[in-house]
Amino acid sequence: MVDRPLETELVERARRGDLHAWETIVRTHQGIAFRTAYVMAGNAADAEEAAQDGFVKAYRALGRFRRGAPFRPWLLRIVANEARNRRRSAARRERLSLRAAAEARPGDAVPSPEAALLSRESQGQLLAAVERLSDDHRDAIACRYLLDLSEDETAAALGIRRGTVKSRVSRALERLREELEGEL
């Protein structure tokens, strides 16, 4: 992670043609760019291509980047657009799934096997409910919560206004509550 002033300087250098500065930017943001593309495109191969093409297109579009604006939302908008284009042309999108086994982090309390199983089943039901949402609602929930993007970043990634993010998230949460009524 680079701090904001350093990132601004790197963007300026890249704008002047400094590819080493752009390399630092790519290394800083490639994780979130790839994960965003994966959630949008639905498979690793398309996500990889979308992230790579997104970084190339963003570099070539640096002249249109507004100085002083937050950089990450601008970048994610380009990458997400690439990923969405691939999703449109793909026959189907893979569903998201849970990791094979929960990995305990240092310092975590160890739950009982029964509690762990119940928690896993419950999260599996939640993920299935998210996947049953309409594409618009599912993408809003995925960006805002699963990827932990800010409202501005979600708006940029989805190509919609911030107010539309709020309303889509609100309606999607309502829908999820209805779906999971009794289970929550």
Place this chain on the structure above:
Amino acid sequence: MTSLEIRLRALGHELDLPPDPPDLATRVLAELQGRRPFPWRRAAVLALAVLAIAVAAAFAVPQARTAILRFFHLGGANVIRVDTLPPARERSLTHGFGKPLPQAGAERLLGFRMALPPVHGHPPARVYVIGNSIGTVALRRHGRPVLLSEFKSFGAQSLKKLMTAATTVEPVTVNGGAGLWIKGAPHTLTYFDRSFGFQERPVLIRGNVLLWVRGPLTLRLEGDLDRAAAIELARTVH
């Protein structure tokens, strides 16, 4: 924040996301550093590169100082006609495809989703992966085993077939895209390994082969199928 929102945030940490692509920065820089020539120049450079690769490929195989008679390029595969085949070990239809993995694990390793024919709700029991590059599933058609292999192109040399004049190569169309139907005498196959580079251990193939391209993937069907049956099966692979 509501309990539902907390659970959704936690869900984000429990997702089975693939690892970040390796060295994305290097690939981005390589693409940016490569000047994009005019289309005619690019095409000429590409044609020369394919020719150079084909020549190098044929002479790279030990004891195969062969004369190149003709070559075809399709997706990530090069099909090269030579006057003599190099020594090669024979592979059966049931051995030598790499490590068997569940479909999801294999796709993570390969970095792409396998395109498959309808399997009536059941995923293939195993996907065999060679060199983290080529995924193969064994199918049965009319009681006979048929292999479906898929790989993403890593350049014009991802997979190479050498064959003699006794093997026929015929252009075909599969789902509106280009394909090649390879029939007749045995031919050899070598491939590019994402981890270890080009493998110089050609294997001998005796079955007929259909090669075709689907998006970024090159696919091949191998087995005791005639041309019509192979194309019919290929059309169902999505």
